[in-house]
Amino acid sequence: DTEVTQTPKHLVMGMTNKKSLKCEQHMGHRAMYWYKQKAKKPPELMFVYSYEKLSINESVPSRFSPECPNSSLLNLHLHALQPEDSALYLCASSQVGQEGSTDTQYFGPGTRLTVL
Amino acid sequence: KNQVEQSPQSLIILEGKNCTLQCNYTVSPFSNLRWYKQDTGRGPVSLTIMTFSENTKSNGRYTATLDADTKQSSLHITASQLSDSASYICVASGYSTLTFGKGTMLLVSP
Numbered sequence: 001d002t003e004v005t006q007t008p009k010h011l012v013m014g015m016t017n018k019k020s021l022k023c024e025q026h027m028g029h030r031a032m033y034w035y036k037q038k039a040k041k042p043p044e045l046m047f048v049y050s051y052e053k054l055s056i057n058e059s060v061p062s063r064f065s066p067e068c069p070n071s072s073l074l075n076l077h078l079h080a081l082q083p084e085d086s087a088l089y090l091c092a093s094s095q096v097g098q099e100g101s102t103d104t105q106y107f108g109p110g111t112r113l114t115v116l
Numbered sequence: 117k118n119q120v121e122q123s124p125q126s127l128i129i130l131e132g133k134n135c136t137l138q139c140n141y142t143v144s145p146f147s148n149l150r151w152y153k154q155d156t157g158r159g160p161v162s163l164t165i166m167t168f169s170e171n172t173k174s175n176g177r178y179t180a181t182l183d184a185d186t187k188q189s190s191l192h193i194t195a196s197q198l199s200d201s202a203s204y205i206c207v208a209s210g211y212s213t214l215t216f217g218k219g220t221m222l223l224v225s226p
Binding site for chain 2: 105108
C-alpha cells in the first residue's frame, strides 16, 4: 500500500468555524508533512513531524494547529481562518525524513479548502 | 537563498512527440534532485530522485538527467500521451528541506 489518504476532499468554512483536516498512511513512514498550495504555485511547506514530534514549523500562523496522534495519522486543526487561506492542503509522508535522505515523499490527493 | 527555476513555464505538444523540460537550481548544501508530476487538483506523484553522483535516471517514458557541476537537470518525455498533460515540478533537496520550482505546465494535444 503506497497510498496517503486525506479527508475531506473539499471543505467550505466560515471565518468563525473550527474544522480539521485528516491524513493517514499505512506505509510505516515516520515523517509526515503538511503543505499549502495556491493555484498555479508550487507547494509551500507548513509543518514536518518526525517520529510523531513536530520538527519543523515554517512560521505558520497559530490559526493552523497540527497534531500527530500516532505514526499513521496527521491532523491539521483550523480555527478563525481568513479568505486568503483558501488553497489545496497537501499531506505527504516519507520513511524517515532524515538529513540528506533520498527517500521519496508520497503525497495525498489534497483537501481543497475554501474560506468564506 | 535556495532557488529552483524551471523552463518553459508552459508547453503544448502534439501526442506522440517528445519534449524536454529544464530545471536550474541553486541549493546549498545539495542532496538530491526530484521530479514530480502533478495533475490538476491532485497531489504530486514522484517520477525520479537523483543524488549528486547520478547523471541519469529513467522511469518508463520519463528520463531525468542531472549535471551537479552546472546545477542543471532536465526531464525528457518520450512518445507523449494525452495523460502526460500535467504540471511537472522540479524539487531540489538540501539537508533539511525541499525547494520547489514553480513547475512547467505541459499540455499534450491530440
